[in-house]
Amino acid sequence: MSEFLPKHYFRPETASEASQTLARYKDRCIVIGGGTVIYELAQRGLLSDVEALVDLTRLSLDQVKDGERFTSIGASVSLSRLQGSAALHEGRLACIGDALREIRPLQVKNLATVGGAVSSCIPFFDLPVALASVGASVELNGPHAVRSVPILEFQRDFLQPDLREGEFVSAVLIPHEMASRASAFSKFALTGDDWATVNCACSLEIVKGVIREARIVFGAVASKPLLAERCGAALVNRRAEAASISKADESLDDELGEPISDHRASSAYRKRVAKLLLRTTLERAFERRGGGG
Amino acid sequence: MGARVERVKMNVNGIDREVEVEPWMSLNFVLREKLSLTGTKKGCDTGGCGACTVLLGGEAVYSCMTYAMKADGGRVTTIEGLGSDGNLDLIQVAYAEHYALQCGYCTPGFIMSTKALFDANPDPHSSETSAAVRATRRYSRPRSSMKQKKRKGRA
Ligand SMILES: Cc1cc2nc3c(=O)[nH]c(=O)nc-3n(C[C@H](O)[C@H](O)[C@H](O)COP(=O)(O)OP(=O)(O)OC[C@H]3O[C@@H](n4cnc5c(N)ncnc54)[C@H](O)[C@@H]3O)c2cc1C
């Protein structure tokens, strides 16, 4: 197995220093968040060409802040800090709280960062699916500009984030209007602390008991989280109640296509689980309602 | 060209230490091989067992997958920092009295994750004590030790 022996460990003091370092080393350099995925990838011999690690700790990206239009979750915020953050209090962004509770080992959550969770682009993860359901974007800091990209576009494919030369994730942005939506996340896993066999998140805008918009996202079915658009559209203008779920269900088979088939589950099994999870997740969100519901 | 060696400062069990670290080194490696603190074990080396748990800044982490550079400037507590011969921590006493050692190899990890749990919340819910020792059903003895710690810690 090829070894992981980076020569350099950089701790830049500014964002531009971080970008310049990443640009200088190109593909031979990666950002380190908590290092929990890096450790795993390194053990599998997948990082033998990495010469330098860039640690963003000194950039003060470890806060959750409310801006004018977005809640901004800094890339260095740990998963346990996010779980305890005021942004998730009183039922706000409930799907994110659900997803974080499904990541069990505290020892991992104390170390792992939000930046690492979204940049890993591993389709079995929980947090990106919940974030996608509340329309989150990823803020990218590059040598010349800052841009933001919807998380579903940022995660291009398995292990492939949309990171240009010199770019790193500085934050995840969630539009304020999402905080009052009814949302939920559910996961089916083979054991209490396994990765998802399938997971599902939804966020619903409910006005006077009627669904005005629905975003439903599935994870672990494709190489990146899948937004089930028709499934969501089928719920619009229907009452937020169990009887409406069968409408969303109708297009699901088609929308899921041929899910991943692997040692955890066959494609057909995943489809069946996805159907059950859709129901569980929507029912949970209906129970919670949201502002104005 | 070899790796650039960094001098890392960390406070380990109340003592300021300075160690030479290469970027690939884990905190587990540094504690065991450079500081001879072998109370912290390495089991699965993939975040699956918890035997390597230590506290970093008061929070439980898996030392096997924590890069040592992450501990620079930090405060590390290992099992050696908890009690001493004849003066055990209440958690250690509870584990001993409940014979909650299992085979003994992973016990330091159990104890350190129990320590983090009680430091954060002296009155944890049973679901939290279960989560602290991961596989709930199999670990009834560590859980009963935690109940004792909860009672005595309060007294
Ligand atoms: C035992 C165990 C159990 C787990 N269980 C679950 C689970 O049940 N559900 C779940 O969803 N996840 C689970 N995980 C995965 C966990 O969510 C990830 O390990 C964690 O989110 C990765 O974060 P990190 O900061 O450690 O990433 P790192 O390892 O630091 O980085 C991961 C990748 O992202 C890149 N990166 C990191 N930060 C940035 C940035 N700011 N900008 C650009 N690129 C960046 C790195 O270069 C690397 O490619 C588990 C992990 C372990 C070890």
Ligand code: FES
């Ligand atoms: S050695 Fe098993 S979790 Fe670290």
